[in-house]
Amino acid sequence: GESVGLHLPTLSVQEGDNSIINCAYSNSASDYFIWYKQESGKGPQFIIDIRSNMDKRQGQRVTVLLNKTVKHLSLQIAATQPGDSAVYFCAENRGNAGGTSYGKLTFGQGTILTVHP
Amino acid sequence: DGGITQSPKYLFRKEGQNVTLSCEQNLNHDAMYWYRQDPGQGLRLIYYSQIVNDFQKGDIAEGYSVSREKKESFPLTVTSAQKNPTAFYLCASSIVGRGLEAFFGQGTRLTVV
Numbered sequence: 699g700e701s702v703g704l705h706l707p708t709l710s711v712q713e714g715d716n717s718i719i720n721c722a723y724s725n726s727a728s729d730y731f732i733w734y735k736q737e738s739g740k741g742p743q744f745i746i747d748i749r750s751n752m753d754k755r756q757g758q759r760v761t762v763l764l765n766k767t768v769k770h771l772s773l774q775i776a777a778t779q780p781g782d783s784a785v786y787f788c789a790e791n792r793g794n795a796g797g798t799s800y801g802k803l804t805f806g807q808g809t810i811l812t813v814h815p
Numbered sequence: 816d817g818g819i820t821q822s823p824k825y826l827f828r829k830e831g832q833n834v835t836l837s838c839e840q841n842l843n844h845d846a847m848y849w850y851r852q853d854p855g856q857g858l859r860l861i862y863y864s865q866i867v868n869d870f871q872k873g874d875i876a877e878g879y880s881v882s883r884e885k886k887e888s889f890p891l892t893v894t895s896a897q898k899n900p901t902a903f904y905l906c907a908s909s910i911v912g913r914g915l916e917a918f919f920g921q922g923t924r925l926t927v928v
Contacts, residue, residue: 732916741821741905741919742858787857802848802873803917805857 710812717778719809721771721788730791732803733762733773735784742787745773775811783813818842821906821920828893828900828927836891836923838906844918845911847889851875852903852922861904864889865911893925901927 711717723731729750734742746757748764748771755762761774771788789803819840828834838847846865850858860873864883878897883889889908893900903924907917 734919739922739924741907741921744916744918747916789858802860802863803858804860805850807857808855 707807708810708812710814711778713778713780713813713815715778717773717775717782717811717813719773719775719786719788719811721773721806723769723771723788723790723806725790725792725804726766726769728790728792731762731764731771732789732791733760733771734787734789734805735782736787736808737784745786778811778813780813780815783811785810819906819908819918819920821904821923823923824921826923826925828925830927831895833892833894834900834925836893836904836906836925838889838891838920839887840889840908840918841887842908842918843886844908845886846909846917847883848907848909848917849873849879849881849889849891850905850907852905858905861891900925 732747733745735745736742746760746762748755748762753764759776763772775782785808787805787808789805791803822837826834848863849861851861852858859875861875861879862870862873862881864870867883867886870881870883878894880892903922905922906920909917
């Protein structure tokens, strides 16, 4: 079936290192992707998004790369800090011409990022 | 401050009882969503609503019901038909349109005792 999934469930890095979190998706009709950060016991927080007509988008300390050929999405965090420790989810928006699916997100399993001081 | 509020934060329910989770937003968003999250899992969509008085089933709607009588409110009822209701429930809202982020509440942790 169609799904969004992550290659690695856990990632441990040292403070100051760069982190890369990966995500695979299978629905080629998806036109919008989002990365969320979720801290323990809290709701997900928006990090960065990217549309399917883009390959790369940069934010503050974060970069999202989209490779539509292999249906792969990655989140790069520069100079990772202990406060970045959380679960990171990718999500896809499977928009359609009818319009009723826009904003309806399908989430991946998540990657636990642990940053050691 | 604008935002999305879920209440209560923790909820305990006896088996066989229905329980309603509250979700209110003052962001003027047309669309609202309910997701369920189990430990170590991603979020799964229960129900969503693009406009007042209309809602659609998500991927795991069985055992749940919703209403959307007001733009600001989208309560979720977990019925006795839901076989494994213990989970973390998240409400979200967004502007209706292509590729727009959803804003999440802080969640309600429901435990069946």
